Amino acid sequence: MRDFDDFVTGRSAALLRFAYLLTGDRHLAEDLTQEALVRVHRRWHAIVGEDGPEPYVRRAILRQYLSWRRRRASTERPIASPPDGPADLADLAERVVDADEMWTALRALPRSQRAVVVLRYYEDLPDAEIARLLGCAPATVRVHAFHALHRLRSVLTPAFSHPLPFRGDTS
Incomplete structure (x- = not known):
């Protein structure tokens, strides 16, 4: 072994x-x-x-x-204390708000949509591979991605500094 x-x-x-x-x-x-x-x-x-x-x-x-058996038992979210230094505090606060807003939006997605977002944008997998992993058709992956990104865009504030692109966007 x-x-x-x-x-x-x-x-x-x-x-x-x-x-x-x-x-x-x-x-x-x-x-x-x-x-x-x-x-x-x-x-x-x-x-x-x-x-x-x-x-x-x-x-x-x-x-x-x-799996349905893996439900969160608690909604408590521990947060690390901010670093010392008043100069970095404003920037840190903005980053924490952005990160919290993104995590809140991601947690609101259905599990299959969230899995598609992670597999597509973090793992950089093609739709066919995501479909194979999830046991569905590539078209279903694209539908999940479309709905997830639409929902994330509608929930996140316009000032959010890291917009999520659709695949194939040239902008």
């Missing part, structure tokens, strides 16, 4: 980031990642593919996230 140990050591940070983007919660992301790795460990020798084990693990994390 040395291969599994090497995989976990080398790729767990990336897998955790992926889970965090899906959940928006560090602890839940850790739980999802850990549970996926436990399940993969049981089948490690059976996981053979040209892409290696990482796509399989990411699919396991994604399935756990989309």
